[in-house]
Amino acid sequence: MVIKGLKNGPYEIKLEGKKFVVEKEDGSQVVKEGAIYLCRCGSSKNKPFCDGSHGRCGFEAPEVIIDVK
Ligand code: FES
Incomplete structure (x- = not known):
C-alpha cells in the first residue's frame, strides 16, 4: 500500500x-x-478529510510517498 502526500495538498x-x-x-x-x-x-472543515481549504490557506508541503509494506 502506498500513501501519497500530494504536493501542497492532502494525503x-x-x-x-x-x-x-x-x-x-x-x-x-x-x-x-x-x-x-x-x-x-489543518484547515479542513471536514476533518479528517480534505475539503480543498489547503488551496486557500497557502499550505505548502513537498510530495511524499510512504510505502507501507
Ligand atoms: S489538505 Fe487540508 S484541506 Fe486539503
Missing part, C-alpha cells in the same frame, strides 16, 4: 476494491470506496 490513500470506514470526531461513520484524501494542512 491520498488508494485501495481499489476496498472500503474505508472512517469514524469521525462526533462518532459518526463515513464510508468511502477506493480512495480517501486526508487533510494535512
Whole structure:
C-alpha cells in the first residue's frame, strides 16, 4: 500500500476494491470506496478529510510517498 502526500495538498490513500470506514470526531461513520484524501494542512472543515481549504490557506508541503509494506 502506498500513501501519497500530494504536493501542497492532502494525503491520498488508494485501495481499489476496498472500503474505508472512517469514524469521525462526533462518532459518526463515513464510508468511502477506493480512495480517501486526508487533510494535512489543518484547515479542513471536514476533518479528517480534505475539503480543498489547503488551496486557500497557502499550505505548502513537498510530495511524499510512504510505502507501507
Ligand atoms: S489538505 Fe486539503 S484541506 Fe487540508
